[in-house]
Amino acid sequence: MFNNKELFKTAFKEQLVSRLGKSIEEATADDIYKILGMLIREYIGREWAETNQMYKTRQEKQVYYFSMEFLIGRLLGNNLLNLGMLETVRDGLLDLGWNLEGIEEQEPDAGLGNGGLGRLAACFLDSLASLGYAGHGCGIRYKYGLFEQKIIDGQQVELPDDWLQKSNVWEERRADKKVEVRFWGQVEVREEDGRTIFNTINYEKVWAVPYDVPVIGYGDLHVNTLRLWSAESAIEPAKMRMEGQNSYYKFLDYNRSVESISEFLYPDDSGYEGKLLRLKQQYFLCSAGLQSVLRTFDKQGLRYSDLPNKIAVHINDTHPTLVIPELMRILIDEKGFGWDEAWDVTTRTVSYTNHTLLSEALEKWPVNMMRELLPRVYMIIEEINKRFCGMLLERFPARQDLVSEVAIIESDQVKMAHLAIVGSYSVNGVAQLHTDLLKSNVMKPFYDLFPERFNNKTNGITHRRWLMHANPELSHLISESIGTGWITHPYQLLDLERLKHDSSFRDKIMSIKRNNKLRLAAYIEQKQGITVDPDSIFDVQVKRLHAYKRQLMNILHVMHLYNEIKDHPSADRVPRTFIFGAKAAPGYYLAKSIIKLINVVADVVNKDPQVNDKLKVLFLENYSVSLAEKIIPAANVSEQISTAGKEASGTGNMKFMMNGALTIGTLDGANVEMHEMLGDENMFLFGLRSEEVLNYYRYGGYLARDMYNQDPRIKRVMDQLVSPGPFCCHEREFGLIYQSVLDHNDEFFVLRDFGSYADTQAIIDQTYLDQQAWASKSIVNIAHAGHFSSDCTINRYASDIWHIHPVQSSLHV
Missing domain, CATH: 3.40.50.2000 (Glycogen Phosphorylase B;)
Structure with a gap:
C-alpha cells in the first residue's frame, strides 16, 4: 500500500471515500491527516500484535x-520516517494537491x-x-x-x-x-x-x-x-x-x-x-x-x-x-x-x-x-x-x-x-558531572552505603527525529557525503570530521543553515509580523523557564547590547537575532516576571530604528516539540548557560549540537562531555566551574552588591529594571527580579558570571565573521553528536542496568 506512490494514492482515496464519504476535492487538511493516521495504524496493526506475541512466546x-x-x-511525520514511507507519502500527497508539512500541522x-x-x-x-x-x-x-x-x-x-x-x-x-x-x-x-x-x-x-x-x-x-x-x-x-x-x-x-x-x-x-x-x-x-x-x-x-x-x-x-x-x-x-x-x-x-x-x-x-x-x-x-x-x-x-x-x-x-x-538495585545520574555530584554531595551518604548501585548514563536524543525529520536537507547531505550507515549507527557521524576543511562541503553546510533560517524567519513574520535578518546570528535559548537556567542573564546581556548600540550607533556590529522560548510554571512568579522582561525588551529593541537593524529579540510563545523542530535547525548559537552544577544533563544542548549550532555554555551537565569531545576551539565556555559554585554555597564569600558596584555594565542594566527608562514604566514592574538578584544575593550567580558571559559573546561575534572557520566548527559539532544519540544511551541502559538484548524479529514490512 505504501511502497508505491500510485498504490498509496489509490488506497488513500478509497479510504477517504469509505470512511468519510468525501472525494479528494472535498477533503479538508484535517480529513487528510485523519485518514493518513488511520492508514498507518491499520498498516502496522499486525506487526504491533506480532511484536507483543513474539516477546511473550520467547x-x-x-x-x-x-x-x-x-x-x-x-507522530505523523516521525512514524512515516521510521516506516520508510515519508518520501512516498509526501510525493503522493503532492500529486493529490496537498503538502505533507501542512498536513502535519493538523496534529496537536x-x-x-x-x-x-x-x-x-x-x-x-x-x-x-x-x-x-x-x-x-x-x-x-x-x-x-x-x-x-x-x-x-x-x-x-x-x-x-x-x-x-x-x-x-x-x-x-x-x-x-x-x-x-x-x-x-x-x-x-x-x-x-x-x-x-x-x-x-x-x-x-x-x-x-x-x-x-x-x-x-x-x-x-x-x-x-x-x-x-x-x-x-x-x-x-x-x-x-x-x-x-x-x-x-x-x-x-x-x-x-x-x-x-x-x-x-x-x-x-x-x-x-x-x-x-x-x-x-x-x-x-x-x-x-x-x-x-x-x-x-x-x-x-x-x-x-x-x-x-x-x-x-x-x-x-x-x-x-x-x-x-x-x-x-x-x-x-x-x-x-x-x-x-x-x-x-x-x-x-x-x-x-x-x-x-x-x-x-x-x-x-x-x-x-x-x-x-x-x-x-x-x-x-x-x-x-x-x-x-x-x-x-x-x-x-x-x-x-x-x-x-x-x-x-x-x-x-x-x-x-x-x-x-x-x-x-541501580541508581543512575544523567551526565557524568551530575552523577559525580550525586556521589560526592547530594546523595553521598547513600553512595557510601551502596557504591555498587550508582552509575552514570548520560542522556541522549533520537537522531531520527532531531536530525532526519527536523533537518532533512542536512541529513540528505550527510548521507551523500558519508553514506547512510549513520542512521542506524550514529557514531559513524564521526566520518564527517574529515570534511571540516573541505570548502565545498562547508559552503553546503552554511547554505543549508541559511535555508533553515529563512524558513524560521518566514514563520516569525507570519506569527509576529516581525522581519528578521537571515544573515544575522540566530542566538537561541529555548527551554523551561527556571532561575538556574539563567534566561535572566541572557536578557540582561541583550539590554547591555542595546545600551552599547545607543551609546555608539555608528560602530560596526555583527547583527544578532535573539530567540527565546519557554513556559513558566503558573505559580512561579519570578519566572513569569522574566518572561515579561524578555517581551518588554523585545518590544523596545524591535521598534527602535537606531537598533533594530543590528539587534532583534523574539519570544516565541507556546514552546513545544513541534516548534523546537522549526527553531533548532536554524540556530547558529545554542545558549546552555545554567549555573554550573545545577543542570543535571540537558538534552537541548545535544539537539542544537546535532544540527550544527555552536554552544555558549558553562561546564554544567552534559556540556562537560561535549567539551571533552569538542575542545575549547569548537564551543564557547565561560563562567564559574561547579566546584567554585559549591565553595560559594559552603563557605560564602560572594556578594552580588559587590558585582553591581564594581561593573558599570551590570549597574546600568540592573538600574534599568527599576528606574524609569526604556525598559521600565514603573519601579515595581521588575522589582521581583531586582530583589532576587541584589536583595537575595543572586542565588544562581547571574552577576558573577555576567562579565565572562558578555566577553565570550563578543568572541562569538568575531568568530562568526569568518564563515569558513565557523562552518568547520559546525561540522565538528555535528560529527561528534552521534555520541549523544539515545540509541547509544539505551544500549548502555540495556547492557549495564536492565540486562536485556535486542530481539531478532522475523517480521517484515
Missing part, C-alpha cells in the same frame, strides 16, 4: 519505563509532558523500538497538557491545552484491560494459618483504563507500546441512586474527583488539595502500571521468584517511586510472599534515574497525607524505613546522625528519593 525480558511525562510531540502536540524529563522518555521509547528491545512506556493519559501559553501585553497567560479535543488518531482504548486502583480506607490486620493478613476496607475504587499508542521502530519493524492510563468512575450512577437522598450529588462529587486524577499534568501543589491530587496521580500510575505488568507476567506461568529475570521496572525520577511499596504490597498481600522474599524480588526488579540536584525538586510527602490516602502502602513504607534504619544502627551504632540523614521517613515527611535508592 519469554523475553521486558522493560517497563514508568514516567509521569512522555513528551512525544507529533500530545499534552503528555513539560520539558526535558518527558522528551527524554519519548526519545528512549523510540530507541528501544528501533534497536529491537522489548521496552514499553507507562504513563498517564492527561486530558489537558501543561497549558497553552499565550503572550498578552508581554505577560504569560495560561489557557487549557485541550489536545484531545479532536480525539487522538494514534491511540487504542483497551477497556478489557482496565484495572482497579484503591484509595483511602482502613487496614484490618488478622492472623490466619500462621500468617499475618492485611485487608483494606472502606476504600474508594477507581478504574484505570489503558489507552495504547504504538511506538514504531525504525527499519526492521518492531512496534512497542506506550500505555497511558485514564481514570474513570468505578460506581454505576444507578447503584448510587439506590443509596438514598443526595446520592446523585455524591456520585457527581466522586466522579469529579476521579476524573481529576488524569485531567491535567502537574496540578498546582502550593496547597493541600493540589499536593493530594499529585500524590493520587503518582499512585494511580504506579498501581495501574504494575497490575498490568504483572498480569502479562502471570500469563507466562512463571514463578514470581523469576520476576527480576523477566521484568525490569524503571522509574524516571522520583514521581513513580511508589512502584516499590506497591510491588511489595502485591507480592505480600496478593501473592503470599514473606517480607524478605518480597523485598529481594522488588529490589532486583526496580531501577531508578535521578534527574535533579536541586533539593526543592527532591519530592517529599506529608506523612499524614500518605497514611490517609494510601494506608496499606504507607504501612509498607514505614516498615521499609524501620528495617533500613535498624540495619544502619546495627552496622553503625554510634551514627544516629547518619540514620536521620538517610531515613525514608523523617520530620513527618516521606522522602521519595531516599525510598527510590533504598528500594532499587
Whole structure:
C-alpha cells in the first residue's frame, strides 16, 4: 500500500471515500491527516500484535519505563520516517494537491509532558523500538497538557491545552484491560494459618483504563507500546441512586474527583488539595502500571521468584517511586510472599534515574497525607524505613546522625528519593558531572552505603527525529557525503570530521543553515509580523523557564547590547537575532516576571530604528516539540548557560549540537562531555566551574552588591529594571527580579558570571565573521553528536542496568 506512490494514492482515496464519504476535492487538511493516521495504524496493526506475541512466546525480558511525562510531540511525520514511507507519502500527497508539512500541522502536540524529563522518555521509547528491545512506556493519559501559553501585553497567560479535543488518531482504548486502583480506607490486620493478613476496607475504587499508542521502530519493524492510563468512575450512577437522598450529588462529587486524577499534568501543589491530587496521580500510575505488568507476567506461568529475570521496572525520577511499596504490597498481600522474599524480588526488579540536584525538586510527602490516602502502602513504607534504619544502627551504632540523614521517613515527611535508592538495585545520574555530584554531595551518604548501585548514563536524543525529520536537507547531505550507515549507527557521524576543511562541503553546510533560517524567519513574520535578518546570528535559548537556567542573564546581556548600540550607533556590529522560548510554571512568579522582561525588551529593541537593524529579540510563545523542530535547525548559537552544577544533563544542548549550532555554555551537565569531545576551539565556555559554585554555597564569600558596584555594565542594566527608562514604566514592574538578584544575593550567580558571559559573546561575534572557520566548527559539532544519540544511551541502559538484548524479529514490512 505504501511502497508505491500510485498504490498509496489509490488506497488513500478509497479510504477517504469509505470512511468519510468525501472525494479528494472535498477533503479538508484535517480529513487528510485523519485518514493518513488511520492508514498507518491499520498498516502496522499486525506487526504491533506480532511484536507483543513474539516477546511473550520467547519469554523475553521486558522493560517497563514508568514516567509521569512522555513528551512525544507529533507522530505523523516521525512514524512515516521510521516506516520508510515519508518520501512516498509526501510525493503522493503532492500529486493529490496537498503538502505533507501542512498536513502535519493538523496534529496537536500530545499534552503528555513539560520539558526535558518527558522528551527524554519519548526519545528512549523510540530507541528501544528501533534497536529491537522489548521496552514499553507507562504513563498517564492527561486530558489537558501543561497549558497553552499565550503572550498578552508581554505577560504569560495560561489557557487549557485541550489536545484531545479532536480525539487522538494514534491511540487504542483497551477497556478489557482496565484495572482497579484503591484509595483511602482502613487496614484490618488478622492472623490466619500462621500468617499475618492485611485487608483494606472502606476504600474508594477507581478504574484505570489503558489507552495504547504504538511506538514504531525504525527499519526492521518492531512496534512497542506506550500505555497511558485514564481514570474513570468505578460506581454505576444507578447503584448510587439506590443509596438514598443526595446520592446523585455524591456520585457527581466522586466522579469529579476521579476524573481529576488524569485531567491535567502537574496540578498546582502550593496547597493541600493540589499536593493530594499529585500524590493520587503518582499512585494511580504506579498501581495501574504494575497490575498490568504483572498480569502479562502471570500469563507466562512463571514463578514470581523469576520476576527480576523477566521484568525490569524503571522509574524516571522520583514521581513513580511508589512502584516499590506497591510491588511489595502485591507480592505480600496478593501473592503470599514473606517480607524478605518480597523485598529481594522488588529490589532486583526496580531501577531508578535521578534527574535533579536541586533539593526543592527532591519530592517529599506529608506523612499524614500518605497514611490517609494510601494506608496499606504507607504501612509498607514505614516498615521499609524501620528495617533500613535498624540495619544502619546495627552496622553503625554510634551514627544516629547518619540514620536521620538517610531515613525514608523523617520530620513527618516521606522522602521519595531516599525510598527510590533504598528500594532499587541501580541508581543512575544523567551526565557524568551530575552523577559525580550525586556521589560526592547530594546523595553521598547513600553512595557510601551502596557504591555498587550508582552509575552514570548520560542522556541522549533520537537522531531520527532531531536530525532526519527536523533537518532533512542536512541529513540528505550527510548521507551523500558519508553514506547512510549513520542512521542506524550514529557514531559513524564521526566520518564527517574529515570534511571540516573541505570548502565545498562547508559552503553546503552554511547554505543549508541559511535555508533553515529563512524558513524560521518566514514563520516569525507570519506569527509576529516581525522581519528578521537571515544573515544575522540566530542566538537561541529555548527551554523551561527556571532561575538556574539563567534566561535572566541572557536578557540582561541583550539590554547591555542595546545600551552599547545607543551609546555608539555608528560602530560596526555583527547583527544578532535573539530567540527565546519557554513556559513558566503558573505559580512561579519570578519566572513569569522574566518572561515579561524578555517581551518588554523585545518590544523596545524591535521598534527602535537606531537598533533594530543590528539587534532583534523574539519570544516565541507556546514552546513545544513541534516548534523546537522549526527553531533548532536554524540556530547558529545554542545558549546552555545554567549555573554550573545545577543542570543535571540537558538534552537541548545535544539537539542544537546535532544540527550544527555552536554552544555558549558553562561546564554544567552534559556540556562537560561535549567539551571533552569538542575542545575549547569548537564551543564557547565561560563562567564559574561547579566546584567554585559549591565553595560559594559552603563557605560564602560572594556578594552580588559587590558585582553591581564594581561593573558599570551590570549597574546600568540592573538600574534599568527599576528606574524609569526604556525598559521600565514603573519601579515595581521588575522589582521581583531586582530583589532576587541584589536583595537575595543572586542565588544562581547571574552577576558573577555576567562579565565572562558578555566577553565570550563578543568572541562569538568575531568568530562568526569568518564563515569558513565557523562552518568547520559546525561540522565538528555535528560529527561528534552521534555520541549523544539515545540509541547509544539505551544500549548502555540495556547492557549495564536492565540486562536485556535486542530481539531478532522475523517480521517484515
